[in-house]
Amino acid sequence: MPYKDFSSLSAATRLLELARKPFDLSRAGALSPQRIRDYRSSACGFDLLYATERLDEPVLDALQALADEAGLIEQFMAMKRGAPMNRIEGYACENRQVLHTASRDLFSAQPYAPEATARAKRELEKLRHFLDKVAAGDIVNERGESLGTLVQVGIGGSDLGPRALSQALSAFALPGREARFIANVDPDDAAAVLSGLDLNRSLVVVVSKSGTTLETLTNEELMRAALARAGLDPARHMLAVTGEGSPMDDSSRYLASFYMYDYIGGRYSATSMVGAVTLGFTLGFEALLAFLRGAWEMDLAAESPDIRNNLPLLLALIGIWNRNFLGYPSCAILPYSQALARFPAHLQQCDMESNGKSVTRQGNMVTWQTGPVIWGEPGTNGQHAFYQLMHQGTEIVPAEFIGFRRSQRDLDIMVSGTTSQQKLVANMLAQSLALARGRDDDNPARRFPGNRPNLVLLADQLTPYQMGALLALYEHRIAFQGFSWNINSFDQEGVQLGKVLAKKLLQHMAEGDARSGNSPAGTSPEEALLALAGMLGRDRP
Numbered sequence: 001m002p003y004k005d006f007s008s009l010s011a012a013t014r015l016l017e018l019a020r021k022p023f024d025l026s027r028a029g030a031l032s033p034q035r036i037r038d039y040r041s042s043a044c045g046f047d048l049l050y051a052t053e054r055l056d057e058p059v060l061d062a063l064q065a066l067a068d069e070a071g072l073i074e075q076f077m078a079m080k081r082g083a084p085m086n087r088i089e090g091y092a093c094e095n096r097q098v099l100h101t102a103s104r105d106l107f108s109a110q111p112y113a114p115e116a117t118a119r120a121k122r123e124l125e126k127l128r129h130f131l132d133k134v135a136a137g138d139i140v141n142e143r144g145e146s147l148g149t150l151v152q153v154g155i156g157g158s159d160l161g162p163r164a165l166s167q168a169l170s171a172f173a174l175p176g177r178e179a180r181f182i183a184n185v186d187p188d189d190a191a192a193v194l195s196g197l198d199l200n201r202s203l204v205v206v207v208s209k210s211g212t213t214l215e216t217l218t219n220e221e222l223m224r225a226a227l228a229r230a231g232l233d234p235a236r237h238m239l240a241v242t243g244e245g246s247p248m249d250d251s252s253r254y255l256a257s258f259y260m261y262d263y264i265g266g267r268y269s270a271t272s273m274v275g276a277v278t279l280g281f282t283l284g285f286e287a288l289l290a291f292l293r294g295a296w297e298m299d300l301a302a303e304s305p306d307i308r309n310n311l312p313l314l315l316a317l318i319g320i321w322n323r324n325f326l327g328y329p330s331c332a333i334l335p336y337s338q339a340l341a342r343f344p345a346h347l348q349q350c351d352m353e354s355n356g357k358s359v360t361r362q363g364n365m366v367t368w369q370t371g372p373v374i375w376g377e378p379g380t381n382g383q384h385a386f387y388q389l390m391h392q393g394t395e396i397v398p399a400e401f402i403g404f405r406r407s408q409r410d411l412d413i414m415v416s417g418t419t420s421q422q423k424l425v426a427n428m429l430a431q432s433l434a435l436a437r438g439r440d441d442d443n444p445a446r447r448f449p450g451n452r453p454n455l456v457l458l459a460d461q462l463t464p465y466q467m468g469a470l471l472a473l474y475e476h477r478i479a480f481q482g483f484s485w486n487i488n489s490f491d492q493e494g495v496q497l498g499k500v501l502a503k504k505l506l507q508h509m510a511e512g513d514a515r516s517g518n519s520p521a522g523t524s525p526e527e528a529l530l531a532l533a534g535m536l537g538r539d540r541p
């Protein structure tokens with residue numbers, strides 16, 4: 001289908017008009033119980049409460065028109081069916097399918113991308129077989145002991161999503177099972193993990209789609225050396241997740257290898273083997289399937305053309321209203337769930353590496369805003385950190401609260417008539433209303449302007465199923481926004497230049513060390529920087 005530029009959409013013109021006088025949340029009676037009941041949409045166990053956004057029916061109608069005019073659902077369905085959505089017309093590009101949905105399209109008789117789903121099922125079956133052998137004691141360490149810890153070595157999408165999910169669901173871990181993560185090339189990252197680790201009882205899964213990422217390959221060597229120092233055979237402790245045919249695709253070096261595929265971007269790979277190996281090991285295969293089912297059911301919910309009944313599409317369009325029409329440059333993800341502490345970090349990569357773009361899918365410079373700055377921390381902690389700016393700062397930051405009626409674990413305490421979980425949820429809802437409604441005061445320093453747009457996602461409990469649904473909700477929100485902005489959300493050309501320059505610096509430092517006889521001082525970073533600056537002065541990298 002011919003993609004339309006955002007600025008050419010007639011709905012965008014209508015929304016610009018409406019943005020001149022957005023709904024006033026601070027007016028007395030604006031946040032009526034009826035409005036709160038009306039501005040609510042549900043899917044896969046989540047309720048999206050959006051009465052505290054600066055929008056009304058004319059805005060929603062215009063956002064519906066934008067979705068229809070831009071063909072957002074058509075593009076989403078084309079993506080799920082295997083169209084090459086990862087491309088820039090007329091230029092060298094990855095030119096790939098985008099099929100992270102195929103890795104969880106396991107529960108229907110007619111998957112949208114049968115071949116990709118068949119591969120996903122094959123890898124899952126390999127994983128189930130491996131996990132059964134670990135559980136049955138057929139896979140043990142050199143002393144015949146069971147293996148209880150899995151250390152995932154990876155970075156970017158090979159770390160952020162799996163780490164966030166693993167932390168989010170650690171309450172559901174099998175007895176004696178845990179996951180640890182090493183990502184940074186900073187040797188102190190690995191050292192900190194190793195310091196409290198019984199390597200004898202550990203597996204290490206090295207995750208790299210390309211099989212070439214400097215940090216991951218370096219940390220793999222570091223872990224291999226640590227195993228050897230402990231007198232352990234790496235081949236009995238190392239696993240791999242990589243692309244078929246990548247430099248890491250060498251089963252002789254690993255106890256087991258699992259594949260992921262080039263049509264799944266790293267930041268969208270948490271429901272592939274990139275996340276499944278660690279989740280399956282720590283939670284068990286049935287919980288892994290529940291997680292995948294949650295993502296799959298949200299994949300289906302995202303097909304509705306009616307924005308008021310399509311949570312990912314509604315979340316995307318509310319974000320576009322705040323970003324492109326009310327003009328807010330960032331968005332805060334505020335989970336009122338300590339278990340989701342790393343989820344904003346995952347969304348930073350998924351959103352900002354997808355939509356931090358300035359070129360359309362036809363290779364033209366955009367003349368509209370694209371991806372916002374994504375950041376966030378759990379509540380109630382954030383209330384004691386940055387909420388002052390959220391309420392009274394000169395920068396307005398749209399907020400997205402995520403909360404649960406029930407905690408994951410059994411511990412709680414009744415203090416002054418309420419439980420801790422009740423206090424957590426009450427604070428979240430209070431913050432939502434306070435940001436929206438504000439408060440007048442004769443003392444200007446105590447005045448709250450309100451009209452700080454925000455929304456609340458509420459579910460019963462953060463279970464594996466609910467986590468899968470939440471992950472897919474945001475994946476599709478990001479894709480729908482990229483489709484709207486007519487950008488390619490699925491490549492990441494912007495990360496290459498830094499890698500090229502770092503490689504030149506390292507080459508210079510290695511050569512310098514060799515010349516100076518590898519003196520302990522080695523080539524100083526400053527010296528290498530001056531040399532590189534000189535090189536760059538002569539030619540482009």
Ligand SMILES: O=P(O)(O)OC[C@H]1O[C@](O)(CO)[C@@H](O)[C@@H]1O
Pocket residue numbers: 155156157158207208209210211212213216265266267353492495
């Ligand atoms: O899984 P790989 O190939 O090691 O890549 C790791 C990460 O590096 C990037 O390619 C660039 O940041 C990400 O997109 C990716 O998730």
